[in-house]
Amino acid sequence: MQTVIKVENLSKKFRIGKLRGDEGTLRDLVGNVIKFPFRKRVKNPEAETLWALKDINFEVYQGDTLGIVGGNGAGKSTLLKILSRIIKPTTGRARLGGRVGSLLEVGTGFHQDLTGRENVFLNGAVLGMQRREIEKKFDEIVAFAEIEKFMDTPVKFYSTGMYLRLAFAVAAHLEPDILIVDEVLAVGDAAFQAKCLGKMGEAVGSGRTILFVSHSSMMVEKLCQTALYLKNGKLENYGATKPILAQYEADYELNSAAEAVSRNLPEIEDGEVRFIEWSISNSTAYQAHTIVSRQKAEFEFQLVCRRQIANLRFNFAIQDHDGRPLIVASSVSANKAAAAVGEGTYRLRWTCYLPLQAGFYRLVAEVASTDDDTLLDTWRCQPELEILLSPDELIGEQLQGLINIPVKFDLARDVR
Numbered sequence: 001m002q003t004v005i006k007v008e009n010l011s012k013k014f015r016i017g018k019l020r021g022d023e024g025t026l027r028d029l030v031g032n033v034i035k036f037p038f039r040k041r042v043k044n045p046e047a048e049t050l051w052a053l054k055d056i057n058f059e060v061y062q063g064d065t066l067g068i069v070g071g072n073g074a075g076k077s078t079l080l081k082i083l084s085r086i087i088k089p090t091t092g093r094a095r096l097g098g099r100v101g102s103l104l105e106v107g108t109g110f111h112q113d114l115t116g117r118e119n120v121f122l123n124g125a126v127l128g129m130q131r132r133e134i135e136k137k138f139d140e141i142v143a144f145a146e147i148e149k150f151m152d153t154p155v156k157f158y159s160t161g162m163y164l165r166l167a168f169a170v171a172a173h174l175e176p177d178i179l180i181v182d183e184v185l186a187v188g189d190a191a192f193q194a195k196c197l198g199k200m201g202e203a204v205g206s207g208r209t210i211l212f213v214s215h216s217s218m219m220v221e222k223l224c225q226t227a228l229y230l231k232n233g234k235l236e237n238y239g240a241t242k243p244i245l246a247q248y249e250a251d252y253e254l255n256s257a258a259e260a261v262s263r264n265l266p267e268i269e270d271g272e273v274r275f276i277e278w279s280i281s282n283s284t285a286y287q288a289h290t291i292v293s294r295q296k297a298e299f300e301f302q303l304v305c306r307r308q309i310a311n312l313r314f315n316f317a318i319q320d321h322d323g324r325p326l327i328v329a330s331s332v333s334a335n336k337a338a339a340a341v342g343e344g345t346y347r348l349r350w351t352c353y354l355p356l357q358a359g360f361y362r363l364v365a366e367v368a369s370t371d372d373d374t375l376l377d378t379w380r381c382q383p384e385l386e387i388l389l390s391p392d393e394l395i396g397e398q399l400q401g402l403i404n405i406p407v408k409f410d411l412a413r414d415v416r
Contacts, residue, residue, distance in 0.1 A: 003097070004178060004209050005060035005083065010092035012053040012078055052078040054233050056092070060226075065200075065210045067224030067241060069217070069248045074230040076213045080104055080180050083211065098177025098209075103167050112156040116147065116166055119155055123170045137173045144199070145169040172199045179203055180211045197223060217245045218290070218388050249288075273305040273312070273341060275365050275379040281349070290386040291354060299350040301365055303377075311338040312376075315366040316350055318385065326356065338370045354387060355403050361385045 053075045060066050068076050081087045083094055084102040101123075110119045120141055124134035142148050145165040147158075155163060171179060181200070200210055200223060214220055220227060220241060227244035229236040231251070237244055279288040281300045291297045299316070314331040329350065332338060363381040368374060 001061040001063075003059050004062045005058075005097075005211075006095045007056055007058050007083075008092055008094075010053055010056040010079075010082065010094055011051060011090050012075075012082060012087070013090040014050045014052055016048050016050050052233050053082075053089075053230075056230075056235050058228060058235065058238050060209060060211070062209055063204070063207045064226060065204050065212065065224045067220035067227040067244075068211060068213045068230065069215075069220060069227060069245065070230035070236075073232075075233040076230055077104065077182055079230070080182055080211065080213060084180055096178060100178045100180065101171040101174060101176030102180040102182075103171040104180070104182040110155050110163070110167065113154055115154055116145075116151040116158070119166070120170055124174050129174060134174070137175075141166075141169045141173045144173065144195070168196055168199075172196075172203065176208070178209045178211070182213045216290075216386070216388060217249065218292075221245060272376060273303055273309060273367050274377045275301055275303045275367070275381075277302045278363065278365070278381045289383050290388060293358060293387050293389055294353065294355055297352060297354050299352075299363075301348045301350070302345065303348060303367065304345050305341045306343055308340070308342040309369070309376075310340040311370040312341060313338055313368050313370045314348060314350075315368065317364045318354075318356070319362040319364060323362070326361070327352070327354070332370065356387050357403070358387055358389045361387065 056075075056079065068079065070076050078087070080102065081104060082089050083096065084100060084104060086102075086104070111122060114122065117138075120138060121131065121134050124131075124137075142151060145162075145168075147162050147166060150158065150162060155166070158166070168181075171181070179200070181196075197219065200212070203210060204223070210223075212220065212223060224241050226239060227241040228238045229244050229248050236251075237247055278299060278301045280291050280297050282296070282298045316327075316329045317325045318327040319325050329352065331350075361384060363385045365377075365379045365381060367376045369376060
């Protein structure tokens with residue numbers, strides 16, 4: 001098979017730290033050079049060196065779809081920017097064969113003062129396409145982005161959603177040999193994500209190569225044949241998708257457990273009960289904090305207590321990012337009785353169906369005394385709850401809305 005991407009000993013170093021007071025901006029720097037042309041420039045002693053990537057090696061073959069996973073700060077976006085020729089590596093090299101189309105951040109590759117129409121032709125020219133080739137694809141791009149009325153408006157007036165729709169439409173429809181997509185799909189709604197995944201699926205079927213970054217293991221597994229796991233700027237593993245995702249999830253759970261130490265038993269004062277971790281025990285996704293919409297979710301919470309406490313009530317809420325409660329439940333209203341605990345560690349299970357659309361949600365857990373309504377602990381659970389669409393729902397058009405309920409339509413001729 002033909003190698004289209006070959007990365008050899010790739011490293012990227014950044015200098016981080018405070019700016020010197022006299023060189024806070026480019027204007028200050030130029031001004032000082034003019035005023036003091038013979039003054040020796042010294043490096044900032046407070047600056048530190050950060051290796052965002054260190055000794056990365058891998059190959060991608062034509063027609064492959066590579067998923068890149070890793071935690072925040074692992075170096076995923078830095079790697080894609082190097083492959084997209086936005087920044088240069090410090091050492092090593094990356095060879096790419098063919099035209100590259102990239103969608104990295106909202107706004108990348110667009111000129112703010114140009115209209116949507118002008119930016120389409122600008123991006124096509126950057127990819128080396130002739131004007132007639134771009135014109136041939138123009139109507140498809142506009143139809144996909146669904147912003148026909150705004151194509152002659154400067155993109156600086158676009159909303160984030162409009163910007164993202166047009167950027168993906170341009171990147172996908174101008175038929176690059178290599179398509180690079182970062183986590184910007186998380187900005188879109190479920191319908192837009194499904195539309196983009198369908199378009200990337202078409203690209204895979206046509207033999208193009210795709211590099212895809214996502215925190216959603218289900219999306220990576222559905223779309224990618226191989227995966228690359230970055231951890232702290234280093235290549236942790238590279239190979240078939242399922243084993244890589246399993247390793248990534250195992251490390252993720254270890255990190256989550258470490259973060260829970262800040263809420264552990266030794267820090268709890270006498271008479272207090274406290275939540276320390278949570279998971280979805282029947283999760284079908286790789287992450288233990290992810291569930292597919294409309295499935296039964298078995299939430300499991302671990303809590304600790306110093307001494308015996310009677311008459312406890314547990315409250316749970318799922319909120320959107322504006323803090324609005326979407327689902328609220330109480331153990332007392334469900335079981336008609338208060339709970340009692342003694343000293344030790346407990347596991348509490350809450351089972352319900354989640355008919356919510358795909359996205360991230362806040363999960364809040366509370367424990368209170370029913371005797372005097374004293375609130376003993378409130379926890380905005382970390383990490384957040386992620387709800388995904390099932391693979392079947394990712395096919396076809398998705399409608400907007402908050403609730404995702406199954407419906408059935410029947411059409412029959414009315415014979416009278």
